[in-house]
Structure formats: C-alpha cells, structure tokens
Amino acid sequence: MRPNMPVLALAALLSLGALGSAAAAEPYREHYPQARIDPARGVDGDIGFSDTLPFWRTEAELERNAKWVGDPHEQWKLNWKFMDLDRVELHPGHLAVDEGEAMAARLGQRSPAFLLCLADGGKDLKGRAAAYPKYDAMLGRIVTVESHIEHCAKTVLNEEIRQGSPANNKLAVYFKSQSAGTPIKVDLGDGKLMESYRRGEKLFYAKTGQLNFACATCHVPGSIMGHKLRGETPTTPFADAAHYPTYRTPVGALESLQERFARCHSQMRTLQLKPGDPAYVDLEVFMTVLSNGYPVSVPSAR
Numbered sequence: 001m002r003p004n005m006p007v008l009a010l011a012a013l014l015s016l017g018a019l020g021s022a023a024a025a026e027p028y029r030e031h032y033p034q035a036r037i038d039p040a041r042g043v044d045g046d047i048g049f050s051d052t053l054p055f056w057r058t059e060a061e062l063e064r065n066a067k068w069v070g071d072p073h074e075q076w077k078l079n080w081k082f083m084d085l086d087r088v089e090l091h092p093g094h095l096a097v098d099e100g101e102a103m104a105a106r107l108g109q110r111s112p113a114f115l116l117c118l119a120d121g122g123k124d125l126k127g128r129a130a131a132y133p134k135y136d137a138m139l140g141r142i143v144t145v146e147s148h149i150e151h152c153a154k155t156v157l158n159e160e161i162r163q164g165s166p167a168n169n170k171l172a173v174y175f176k177s178q179s180a181g182t183p184i185k186v187d188l189g190d191g192k193l194m195e196s197y198r199r200g201e202k203l204f205y206a207k208t209g210q211l212n213f214a215c216a217t218c219h220v221p222g223s224i225m226g227h228k229l230r231g232e233t234p235t236t237p238f239a240d241a242a243h244y245p246t247y248r249t250p251v252g253a254l255e256s257l258q259e260r261f262a263r264c265h266s267q268m269r270t271l272q273l274k275p276g277d278p279a280y281v282d283l284e285v286f287m288t289v290l291s292n293g294y295p296v297s298v299p300s301a302r
C-alpha cells in the first residue's frame with residue numbers, strides 16, 4: 001500500500017511545529033561536561049572533586065598550610081579560608097557586623113515586629129542563618145537571608161531594604177554572624193528546594209555569553225580551576241556560600257553571594273542579573289548545598 005502522502009506531510013509539519021515551540025521555550029545552549037557532585041555529601045563532595053578540602057577544613061589544617069599563603073601556585077588550594085572570621089587580624093567585616101547589629105536594633109526599636117519577623121517568630125537569630133535558603137510555603141518561593149530581610153522590612157516597616165543594597169548586606173552579615181560556627185544545614189528533604197538545586201546545577205554547567213563560558217569552565221577540576229587567569233586563580237565552589245556576604249578589601253564594601261555571581265557573569269561577558277533574580281536564587285541554593293556541613297564563616301574578607 002502506498003503511504004498516505006498528505007497525512008505524512010501533516011505529521012512532519014506537526015513535529016516541526018513541536019520542535020519550534022520547544023526551542024522557543026528553552027534557547028539552545030551548550031553545556032560543560034557535568035562533574036559528579038552528590039548533593040547529599042555536602043561539603044565532603046569536594047573529596048574526589050578539587051580534593052583541596054583537607055587543606056582548609058579546620059583551623060589546624062589552615063595553620064599547618066599557612067606557608068602557602070601568598071604563594072601564587074599553592075594558595076588557591078586553601079580556598080581563601082584563611083581570610084574568614086578572626087583568622088586575619090580585625091578586618092572591616094567585623095565593623096560591618098557591628099553596624100548591622102546597630103541597624104537591626106534601631107529598626108527593632110521602631111517596630112519590635114521587625115525583629116520577630118527576622119527570627120521567624122523566635123526569640124533571637126542564633127543559628128537561624130545556617131538553614132537558609134529554604135522554601136517558604138506561605139510565600140510560595142525560596143527565601144534567602146537577603147530576601148528575607150527585604151521581605152520583613154517591606155511588610156513590617158514599609159521600607160525598601162533591597163537585596164544587594166549596602167543596608168541589606170550589613171543586616172545580612174549581622175544575621176549570619178549569629179550563626180558563625182554553626183554547620184550549614186540546607187534541607188535536602190524539601191522537594192521544592194531540591195527542584196531549585198537541580199535548576200541551579202543546570203545553570204552552573206550551561207555556557208552563556210560572548211565567551212561561551214559556563215561557571216564550570218572555571219570552577220571544576222580539569223577546567224581553569226587552579227590555573228592563573230588574568231592574575232586570579234578560580235577555586236573550588238565547595239564552601240563558598242559559607243562566608244558570604246564578604247568584605248571586599250579592593251573596593252572597601254560588602255558583597256553578597258549573588259553580587260559575586262554578577263561579577264563572575266561580567267567576567268564571562270554574560271548579562272548580569274539583579275540580586276533576587278530566580279536564576280541567582282537557584283545558583284545560591286546549588287552553591288549552599290555544596291557548603292552543607294561546613295560552618296557559617298562570617299565575617300570574612302576577600
């Protein structure tokens with residue numbers, strides 16, 4: 001029997017149409033080969049990845065490897081962790097914590113409900129930052145420390161304290177300092193959070209921008225990681241989220257994790273997004289899961 005030509009043609013057209021709409025929903029992207037990262041291992045996933053974790057995991061290890069500080073070939077293996085907390089003499093990050101604390105107290109005087117909102121109804125902020133980002137069922141979205149501060153300011157004080165603003169960063173660094181030393185424990189049991197993790201993971205490997213680089217092009221083994229690139233050496237992404245917001249010495253200001261994403265995006269000649277953009281929230285979830293089990297390490301300086 002002869003095939004029914006019009007029907008075949010119609011079928012071909014329909015499948016072309018389906019292809020066309022799929023392409024419209026998701027633009028063509030190349031991907032950097034995916035590294036094997038198991039979210040359940042948290043920061044221990046760096047073992048078998050960059051394998052630098054043993055050099056910077058503890059105070060004692062950092063002490064032992066202090067000889068590498070300033071050595072252009074070895075220093076990257078310390079993941080800059082010697083710049084956290086009190087490991088360097090008093091740095092302006094400490095000042096920022098004090099300023100954030102004073103700001104929180106001032107806003108709390110205006111309305112005690114602001115502090116209550118920050119603490120999710122609890123009596124203080126102790127240990128709370130270690131569980132962020134988390135899914136808020138009432139808001140129907142993932143909440144970061146920075147977006148939580150923005151939300152509480154808006155709803156309780158009717159004030160804009162936008163993510164990425166100096167005021168938000170100061171409050172965030174104070175908020176997180178109340179968890180300094182507490183191991184990060186992002187809730188992998190939450191389905192919504194894991195969906196966000198998977199989206200963030202995908203973004204990490206997706207090539208974008210004029211250079212067609214992915215985050216992974218610089219931050220996974222076998223890539224530029226560990227090699228000097230225009231005076232800088234990209235390090236492992238494990239435990240990075242633990243020390244943000246950080247005090248950036250070269251510019252004399254705090255920088256949130258999502259502002260750092262924007263800076264890497266500008267280095268890769270990719271459109272920079274604003275703090276709070278859903279793509280950056282997903283990347284923050286991905287990176288914070290890679291810090292699970294590692295202590296919150298603010299204040300820090302970079």
Ligand code: HEC
Pocket residue numbers: 079080204213214215216217218219224229232233234235236240246257260261264265267268283302
């Ligand atoms: C062209 C190479 C390159 C690309 C691509 C790149 N980065 Fe970076 N990134 C760097 C360098 C260099 C540093 C500074 C050294 C370091 O700490 O790793 C850095 C630092 C970081 C830090 C801060 C680390 C710290 O200890 O404070 C984060 C977080 C980060 N990158 C995330 C990303 C993400 C997410 C992407 C993709 C959106 C990305 N990077 C893409 C080169 C790159």
